[in-house]
Amino acid sequence: EDQVTQSPEALRLQEGESSSLNCSYTVSGLRGLFWYRQDPGKGPEFLFTLYSAGEEKEKERLKATLTKKESFLHITAPKPEDSATYLCAVHAYGGATNKLIFGTGTLLAVQP
């Protein structure tokens, strides 16, 4: 069964304190791994898609990497506005078009 596990469940950082979020996955055939940001009471906002092991993508203070078993979201010198829940999801072969399997998310709080 396809599965996504995220850790830690919650993370509190000081402004400027870099860290990483982990997403481990088990999937029969990976079409893509996705990272989303979700603010309270809102829908997920797309950040990155990674398709193959070794791939990396960056956006401002965020960098996503992918191996055959897990993905990391690295946050460099975070700011309070980076506070949100970060969701990881996989898109597997054989599933419905664009059906995503999500992890439970990491709640990130960045304090000034």
Place this chain on the structure above:
Amino acid sequence: DAGVTQSPTHLIKTRGQQVTLRCSPKSGHDTVSWYQQALGQGPQFIFQYYEEEERQRGNFPDRFSGHQFPNYSSELNVNALLLGDSALYLCASSPWGQGADTQYFGPGTRLTVL
């Protein structure tokens, strides 16, 4: 472009009642997926509609049903509501056959069942 819109924003129902949630996809998108997100959990796939047909269904009971209209908008219906149905219901739209990175999520409808 208004993006994906959902209505209502919030809804309170009692156990046993029925509810209908609505979704208008982003302009140019013809595929609509529905997700349920319980508090503190990730979204879970309910079902997907394309060409007015349910294309795939997640692990949800028949109490959950849907519809897609010719203008690509969609409804999610839940019958015989249970307390456990309380959640944020998300609609996502995309062009059929395109990658999941073309999928946009709406702001969701918060359903509370008392």
